[in-house]
Amino acid sequence: MRNTVKLSLHIPDAPARPGEKPNFSYLQIPEAGSVRCPDVATSPAEMRDLAYDLIRVLDWDHRAVGPWNPRLAPETLRRVLKLMVIDRIFEDRMFRAQRQGKTSFYMRGLGEEAIAMAHAFAVTAKDMCFTSYRQQGLLIARGCPIIEMMNQVYSNAGDKQHGVQMPLHYSFPEYGYFAMSGNLATQVSQAVGWAMASAYRGGDKIAVAFVGDGATAEGDFHAGMLFASVYRAPVIISISNNQWAISMCQAIAGGEQTTFASRGLGVGLPALRVDGNDFLASYAAVQWAAERARSNLGATVIEFVTYRGHSHSTSDDPTRYRPADDYAAWPLGDPIDRLKRHLTALGEWSEDQHAAYEAKAAEEVRALQAQAENIGTLEAGKHPNPEVLFENVFEQPDWRHKLQRQELGV
Amino acid sequence: MNMVQALNSALDVMMAKDPNVLTFGEDVGYFGGVFRVTEGLQKKYGKTRCFDAPISELGIVGVGIGMAVNGLRPVVEIQFADYIYPAYDQLVSEAARIRYRSVGGYTAPITVRSPYGGGIFGGETHSQSPEALFTHVAGLKTVIPSTPYDAKGLLISAIEANDPVMFFEPKRLYNGPFDGHHERPAVPWSQHPASEVPEGHYTVPLGKAAVVRKGEAVTLLCYGTMVHVARSAAEESGIDAEILDLRTLVPLDLEAIVASVRKTGRCVIVHEATETGGYGGELVALVQKHCFYHLEAPVERVCGFDTPYPHGFEWEYFIGPARVATAMRRVLEG
Numbered sequence A: 001m002r003n004t005v006k007l008s009l010h011i012p013d014a015p016a017r018p019g020e021k022p023n024f025s026y027l028q029i030p031e032a033g034s035v036r037c038p039d040v041a042t043s044p045a046e047m048r049d050l051a052y053d054l055i056r057v058l059d060w061d062h063r064a065v066g067p068w069n070p071r072l073a074p075e076t077l078r079r080v081l082k083l084m085v086i087d088r089i090f091e092d093r094m095f096r097a098q099r100q101g102k103t104s105f106y107m108r109g110l111g112e113e114a115i116a117m118a119h120a121f122a123v124t125a126k127d128m129c130f131t132s133y134r135q136q137g138l139l140i141a142r143g144c145p146i147i148e149m150m151n152q153v154y155s156n157a158g159d160k161q162h163g164v165q166m167p168l169h170y171s172f173p174e175y176g177y178f179a180m181s182g183n184l185a186t187q188v189s190q191a192v193g194w195a196m197a198s199a200y201r202g203g204d205k206i207a208v209a210f211v212g213d214g215a216t217a218e219g220d221f222h223a224g225m226l227f228a229s230v231y232r233a234p235v236i237i238s239i240s241n242n243q244w245a246i247s248m249c250q251a252i253a254g255g256e257q258t259t260f261a262s263r264g265l266g267v268g269l270p271a272l273r274v275d276g277n278d279f280l281a282s283y284a285a286v287q288w289a290a291e292r293a294r295s296n297l298g299a300t301v302i303e304f305v306t307y308r309g310h311s312h313s314t315s316d317d318p319t320r321y322r323p324a325d326d327y328a329a330w331p332l333g334d335p336i337d338r339l340k341r342h343l344t345a346l347g348e349w350s351e352d353q354h355a356a357y358e359a360k361a362a363e364e365v366r367a368l369q370a371q372a373e374n375i376g377t378l379e380a381g382k383h384p385n386p387e388v389l390f391e392n393v394f395e396q397p398d399w400r401h402k403l404q405r406q407e408l409g410v
Numbered sequence B: 001m002n003m004v005q006a007l008n009s010a011l012d013v014m015m016a017k018d019p020n021v022l023t024f025g026e027d028v029g030y031f032g033g034v035f036r037v038t039e040g041l042q043k044k045y046g047k048t049r050c051f052d053a054p055i056s057e058l059g060i061v062g063v064g065i066g067m068a069v070n071g072l073r074p075v076v077e078i079q080f081a082d083y084i085y086p087a088y089d090q091l092v093s094e095a096a097r098i099r100y101r102s103v104g105g106y107t108a109p110i111t112v113r114s115p116y117g118g119g120i121f122g123g124e125t126h127s128q129s130p131e132a133l134f135t136h137v138a139g140l141k142t143v144i145p146s147t148p149y150d151a152k153g154l155l156i157s158a159i160e161a162n163d164p165v166m167f168f169e170p171k172r173l174y175n176g177p178f179d180g181h182h183e184r185p186a187v188p189w190s191q192h193p194a195s196e197v198p199e200g201h202y203t204v205p206l207g208k209a210a211v212v213r214k215g216e217a218v219t220l221l222c223y224g225t226m227v228h229v230a231r232s233a234a235e236e237s238g239i240d241a242e243i244l245d246l247r248t249l250v251p252l253d254l255e256a257i258v259a260s261v262r263k264t265g266r267c268v269i270v271h272e273a274t275e276t277g278g279y280g281g282e283l284v285a286l287v288q289k290h291c292f293y294h295l296e297a298p299v300e301r302v303c304g305f306d307t308p309y310p311h312g313f314e315w316e317y318f319i320g321p322a323r324v325a326t327a328m329r330r331v332l333e334g
């Protein structure tokens, strides 16, 4: 047998690199309201189409349309909008704080605010969110004092994690926020186990695992989905497909030939693909998956199609690997802007109100930041006593920790 | 009881006592595990408390960690220690550090059981002793029993511990106290005093070594199958060795080690695991630091050769009493 063509190796590349025009022709965007909304009890085999479609509620005229419209009260939407504004300001300030040498590292979730907010409103603080690092909006929405988050970012004396963990690797049991790991995707199987424990106990809590498009390539993501399917765990596996994994486009993670949502289909899980910059669609999708989980019908995979508006972290310059105006050309827009326009179209908000709120929120966040910095930043001010570094390795320190603590002289 | 029955009894006792204890792994449910350690538990406690898992070690451990975070006390079985590597990241980066990174806000008291060690013609994929890969990790406890009595008491302690515990079961000891004399007929546990295992709940504390033979001439530090090999080495060579069964490597009973080596002035460390970077190196460092002025000779190690485990050369590779006796003689002459 002879080959009919010469073999060649395919290496996917980004649709546009620096100096080129942004190109999102790979993204098919259906009209808002065009995707069906099946009953949650529908067999996964009968809703596979949802893994390849794109659920959208806000149309180009900023109206909420179609079967996924969650019909939230304007009052709720205003709260969401305000929280997203605070979230964005908070992140902007923390990023700048790193630039000013006040902390070691930061990663912004610019453009992805609606995804965390959708979860904050569709699942409770008693449920458990196993996050990655662009979901701090969950904490803000649940009333975590922003100063506590800042203290964590600064590893100062007010940091409840005693300065042992990198910035934004938060742990907040009281807000259903699991201790974030820097190892990508490890949280997926853990969330599944947490959810299985809830079912084992006959409880009513569910879990959420967040994972990036890039990190879906990890074994943990696949093992997690498999266990979730096998044991019908009450868990939501939420993929934030922000098109990038540091400098690698989503095609490198396997987004060129199929969707990330469709990963769930292979293990028999229902999967939704949603406009992640549309808060209403995102909320509706999480709500739907949460209802399935709470009805003992098992897990759901959701892909949120979004865009990483900023650099990956404080350590990279995105203009080195993507067009400088890529984000501006992103066809699904900005989540805050879209919700603002929707509320404005409803007559429930205005540009003036928005500008006034932004100014007020900026002032509040700035004041909190001053308070946090008054306690300390990574380099200056008050820090936890170093003796804490020997605590919590085990429930009780063993002789090594006692000796090593003496050696450090604390 | 043999060691399999003793381990089964530990699980039985704990599952009866605490509804948060459950066990799962490959072939663990209906069948009761390839070594039968979970036999009868599914029947007795139901499918939700003893069940089969997909062949995904990382999934088994990751899911177990999540359960532990949510208040359960999962005991997961990794079918052979040789297959634990897919779960390594979950153990090293997650189980070991969840308490630390959350400042005690979250804990992961999972117990990971795994048949371990050589002497069964298991070749490179059913004979390994990877304990040093775990003792090296801050935040994991590592336990290796050598008798049915200890196996049950230590497993109960491991399950009750609020920290993650690696529990390695020397599989060559499941059915009898093997001393390395492969040419002799296998001896069952029934003739050994440590096969007297109480039916109910008892514990053997983590972090306490056992002096299994008192002696004056040299201290033998060992654990797992090597405890039995060491005992035969002492008896057959006529050397009055003091044998310490470490039982837990982390936390380590440093006091017992120091007391014995200061008394004998000589020390030989025996383990199945490959020598380079093995736990024996750690023991050597501790002994020289804490007993230097009492030492009469260099500390010796008798360890697995630094090769993969060779199937057709089981008895060239597996440490027998003769190798241990030779090392003791060197140390006594030195």
Ligand SMILES: Cc1ncc(C[n+]2csc(CCOP(=O)(O)OP(=O)(O)O)c2C)c(N)n1
Residues within 6 Å of the ligand: A132, A134, A182, A183, A184, A211, A212, A213, A214, A215, A216, A240, A242, A244, A245, A246, A308, A312
């Ligand atoms: C196991 C592991 N491998 C690599 C890294 C380094 N790393 C951190 S974030 C990242 C990219 C992740 O991309 P994605 O999953 O798409 O998430 P995003 O940053 O876009 O939110 C990489 C490679 C890591 N933290 N963990």
Ligand SMILES: [Mg+2]
Residues within 6 Å of the ligand: A212, A213, A214, A240, A241, A242, A243, A244, A245, A246, A308
């Ligand atoms: Mg990404």
